[in-house]
Amino acid sequence: MDDAGSNHSLASSSEKQQAEDLQGTKTSQCSVTTVYKAYIAGGARIVTVVWSKTLISHSLSVVIDLKPWRPFWSKKGLKSLELENHRVDVYWDLRSARFSSRPEPAGGYYVALVCDEVVALLLGDSKKEAFKRTKARPSLADATLISRRENVFGRRSFSTRARFGDLKREHEIVVENSISGMAEPEMWISIDGDVVVHVDNLRWKFRGNETVAVERTPVQIFWDVHGWLFGAAVGLGHAVFIFKPSPPETTEASGEDDRQPAAAVVSSSMAPEFCFVLNAWKLE
Known part of the structure; x- marks a missing residue:
């Protein structure tokens, strides 16, 4: 497993600057x-x-x-x-x-x-x-929709709505966490009210992916919550979630080979496919 302070964290220098700007203005600017x-x-x-x-x-x-x-x-x-x-x-x-x-x-x-x-x-x-x-x-x-990226702010719960590529309707997405407190941190990702991903022992599983079915279509969900868990010391507090409606290459996350930063998925050299990226900025 990567060390919490390693250079494999998702944050780039531009994202660090964005975090500093957000903290300096104390204004939550949501964007799509x-x-x-x-x-x-x-x-x-x-x-x-x-x-x-x-x-x-x-x-x-x-x-x-x-x-x-x-x-x-x-x-x-x-x-x-x-x-x-x-x-x-x-x-x-x-x-x-x-x-x-x-x-x-x-x-x-x-x-x-x-x-x-x-x-x-x-x-x-x-x-x-x-x-x-x-x-x-x-x-x-x-015109073809290639990607959608949204910035949302919250403490324990982050919600939005998105249409996954060519699928027919918008879906409600909710990400919840229990990072604050003494208990072992956990995370839940729900689509249309149903929990599709539950991650316990989040400190050891802060990066991963799973595949779920949405409108009978496989949707890969990637998460990288390194910033939530270890970013406070460097002024960061955001996580990245990617929803990619494409046939999965693997059925589930298993082992350290699957724990690549979520940003690597977006910059993949594969043929372009739609993906929805949710940046969840955690407010203290």
Whole structure:
């Protein structure tokens, strides 16, 4: 087993800086980052959409192939940039957006990326309004959702909702822990109210994976809670959970060979498949 202070912990220098910033501001900023592959300006592009929420505001950011727009603070607008001699426009209308406790709207909005009079990426449920405003036609090649990453904050319980790739509906995900106190720490992961993963003796099993069935589809669940257990000394307190709806290579975690940091799963050189990443920041 790795030593608690080894360099195999999940935290990178950027994550350490993020933790320091969070502690310095004492403001819990929840965020959701979705990554899409879309056909824009004559080629396949990576589009990253970030929804952020603080106690007082929401914001939206869009990045295309590392070319960012500044965050969109107004409820309706249009911004443009040049991409390889092509103009790319992003239209958004959040005036009727319905927000809950999560960073991204639950409905009543649209965000549309338009290039060469084609809507390359369309988010939200107000699609009719988006096409009317942009005066553009739908793309012949649908954008593909590659990954989704969410930051949530809590003490003993962390919850969110997510759709696993092409599966039909959203599912409620709850991660609970009993790290505080004198008892041996444990962890539970529930999907739609059913406990699908229970890890006892968490100090010895802080990294691992199991496979569960969701809508009759195998979903691999990877966890890395090193930061919860051993991160306090270096200013970190977050864990990473990855939900990957793909055929498993192994049926269960067994032995130290399976205890690789969860970040290694995301950066795998395998063919791209959808994964949902949950960063659970533990507040003291």
